[in-house]
Amino acid sequence: MSGAGPNGLRRLPKRRHLSWTVSLGLLIVLFIFGAIRFPGFVSGQVVLDLFVDNAYLIVLAVGMTFVVISGGLDLSVGSVLGLSTVIAAALLRAHWSPGAVIIVVLLVGSALGLLVGLGIHYLSIQPFVATLISMFFARGLCYVLSPDSIAISDPFFLGMAQAQLPVGFGLEVSPSVPVALLVVLAGVLVLHWTMFGRTVYAVGNGGRAASLMGVPVARTVVLVYVISGFCAALAGILFSFYTLSGYSLTGVGLELDTIAAVVIGGTVLSGGSGYLWGSILGVLVLGTVNALITFDGTLGTWWSKIIAGALLLVFVLVQRLVLRRRRADSGGSKPEEPGARARAWASDVGRGGLRDG
């Protein structure tokens, strides 16, 4: 046992690092490409702007990482983000204090997540379907509150939008960046250093094994969606700092970017395996792609959606291949049919898994 250093990450086996080292390589390649193609692409401020422009996505990715590691998928994050911007803008227009607005937004997001979690666990609605419903529901609420864009003119939000924090060497970041990094730090602590975090991984391995090991499956599943809802709401706040408006169509399709970031970062879609750091790397890869598109100037913004989809697809395919080979290695039995795990899990959780032989 050599790698027992003080750093928790170092002690984990190499195989887990594989996927995100690939992503790191991809990031470096993108930067080299950018450096060759566009003069001035590789500068401190461009790198920092990656964080500035994608602070909201980092926060979304943190929540989504929890969900994906627990074996789920949250399709509602884009809508909840949009709803948060609309709620924030509407309440600010009604002259609420910014502090109260932020608290309300965070509560609404968490409450939606709670509903999703409860629906999944107690009504055994399929996780995807539950978050899909939440996605439509939140988007509908956006339209109900205001079909049109609402501008934000609250001084605190304006301040947050305009403030620049110096980080030395004449470089600056917006206040969103430290907020996002704090969320990442908290996420890392919870996911990798607490019992709850272990439980999230355990649940992602299949509810049955986890519950046989005495793990509180129900509570974990519900909490994971609450976390995701909270993160989506917080990301909405950051997004409204960024755009200074609330608009019902904000964040359409953002769930794909978020899921792509998480998957590019090495988290396996079938759950149980992954790293929060990796997801941040995934966000940076997507952010760099977008930055390249912007630098190019001739490419339409739609390319970012297409590339995000293509990257997600490639990484999902790779995961699939690795998984298939691994299953072949261990002489696994029958081919997994879609949804088998979720159903087996539902039936087990529901009934204690009676099976006579």
Add this chain to the structure above:
Amino acid sequence: MPAATPVVEMRDVTVTFPGVRALDGVDFRMFPGEVHSLMGENGAGKSTLVKALTGALRPDSGSIAVDGRPLEQASPRKSQALGVSTVYQDTNLLPTLSVTENIMLGRESRWGPFIDRSATQARARALLKELALDIDPAAELGELPFALQQLVAVARAIGIDAKVLVLDEPTASLDGDEVADLFRVIRHLKRRGTAILFVSHFLDQVYEIADRLTVLRDGALVGEYRTDDILRIELVHKMIGPQYAAIEDVAPVDFSQQFAGDSGPVVEAVGLGRRGRVAPFDFVAREGEVVGIAGLLGSGRTEVARLLSAVDRPDTGRLRVSGAGRRVRTPRTALRHRIVYASENRQNEGIIESFSVRDNILIALQADRGWYRPISRRRQEELATSYIQALNIRPADPDAVVRDLSGGNQQKVLLARWLAIAPRLLILDEPTRGIDIGTKAEVQRLVNDLAANGMAVVFISAELDEVLRLSTRIVVMRDREMMADIANDGASSGKVLTMIAGGGAP
């Protein structure tokens, strides 16, 4: 054996499921420091007993005590609290987590709300060391060979200060050396005073490690024996049990009346095998013969059937089907060549539960014809009605939903499905399990008739009696290997039993 007080005492435990009495007033006890083996065939109630002990289900009546303390309102947590730890056969641990995390999940060393990783890992390492296991605690569990995963599961189980360790089929997927490793750990625990419940189908292993054994059959207790006092052949007899009654009116095979045609091979397997499931084997099925596959549960009999019908993909060997130009790789092509596999698992791999009896009968025929050539409504009625009559399916209503039928009638519906496509090779995996005695006799008679008409039948059953009665040839499976392929000359019962039991002459 320790004459001390038993650490586990189950009295008069009864568990019923709708329609089945899975355990019927069973007494069971275990002593500290013994390895106790639970023996019985499929449906004997082993798993039910294990579940009652581990708190996974609550008995309808009877009492369970661990170390003198009663297990009431049982749950896995309560059972664990009393000192019962379990290592399950398959879904036991979390493959994407590290060895340490698997061993320590739920009882990590903590520093405030945070996990103290180095202390946790140190405890895991100490535990592995105690068991003399050379496993890297930082390795990802899924990367380890299955045998080591199993040992990690044992380490986790004893880490909870287990008084009783339940090992449910721990050796099912292990090879010889790996079993030796596990046994070393078991002996170590035994010396510590842990009582170990060793559930296994492998007689050799049971005889090697177990001090005492309890035999169950059909949910009832057959007896409790010291391993040294009971011969293998006796044990197998007690597990399989005698078969009587209604079956007598099935005429034993009259070999002179066998199918008189040119008995060509329908299917020929050469070196067919699948890693971790069944060792490579050769096999031929000829027209007009019934090949019985005898062997205990877990001996590889089902795996042979699944490979022969291309339901599972082999990783060695070839399956040659007479008349097939290309290799047969999917159940669909196997069916096209009229090779049929009737799974033992009727609920998951047999019936389409919300379909009518008629549609269940016709689905394979229809799939074979292709979707664009539907069977006419009239023909459907004819076929369904004629099979319902021929096989005496109750209720005799083609529109009845199949999940509402009894197990025996569901089985007949499935037989009708397979017969409807006029198979050349019919592979029946435990076709008579869990069905009433009358239906059983009907199924047996049917097998006789089919073979007499030139069909090749592979007949798998846990009941040796049935296999002997019906088969022209008998293949014996043991420990995932095909041990013998012999003609059934009417006098081979003892020989087959010996081969099933293994370990040389009794």
Add this chain to the structure above:
Amino acid sequence: MKNLLAARLTWPVVALAALLLLNFVLQPNFFSIRVQDGHLYGSLIDIVRNGAPTVLVALGMTLVIATRGLDLSVGSIVAIAGAVACSILASSGSEANVPVVIVAVAAALAAALVLGAWNGFLVAVVGIPPIVATLILMTAGRGLALLITQGQIVTVSSAAYRVIGAGFALGLPVSILIAAVIYAAAALLTRKTALGMLIDAVGVNPIASRIAGVPVKGINWSVYAFSGLCAGVAGLMISSNVTAADSNSAGLWIELDAILAVVIGGTPVGGGRFSLSGTLVGAFIIQTLTATAYTAGIAPGVMLVLKAIVVAAVCVMQAPRVRSRAQRRVPSRPRAGVRS
């Protein structure tokens, strides 16, 4: 089986009748249909015509859901089909030319079919969960549509193209006729051949179906291809009706309407016996609801919220059924007590 189907359809039909009645109360001339220039006009005709794309998309969705899948990409395929057709027309320079319109329509449908087959490939062959596979196209597909139209709203003025979404034939709007023909074809294909039975079988028990020789992969593949094709036709109708391709908003949220129609129609999410007639009724319920909301002055956003709540409610009502099915799945319990 007929009884079962009838029972399953009872509530949706009652709901539809109640909605229509409500409309009649709100608007006494609701049921009146007048003839003008040999064309039929009226509120009912409008509802059916506006509902045609939803009916089509829901039709494809029904078969996908019947095989335990879900197709989130239909909205994007709607946008792509419109984008392809309109771009070809706009760049041809002779968009009034009927052969050009035929080429444009064929190209759009081919694109939709290919995208559907792509989904099917990912699900059936590669084994990616349906939600993930179709989510990729749901979002990236919008990007593709924008790429095709270069981020613009492409307007066309071809009279021939306008026929699809706004024309009349035999006194009826052409889009109704197209939807009717495709619906009838699907109904015939699934009920007069054995296709419906095989799809049902795959949805109820894929493992047993495979052992019984049902071509599970092929069926999975084709239902997604069909769903793509249906979405493509719907996309043509929508873009033809407004004589423009709007890559951002064409077909937005149509997957919700489709899923809702399927679920209301009694096809269980998570696979099982499907009901095309149920889906038809479901689609009309949604369309009538939308029309009612419009006349009653309810904002479209409220509708989205309402629809989400209805889907949630139906899912919850199905939950006990899901549970009892899960019980039956466990092998050793010969016959679970709970029956739905």
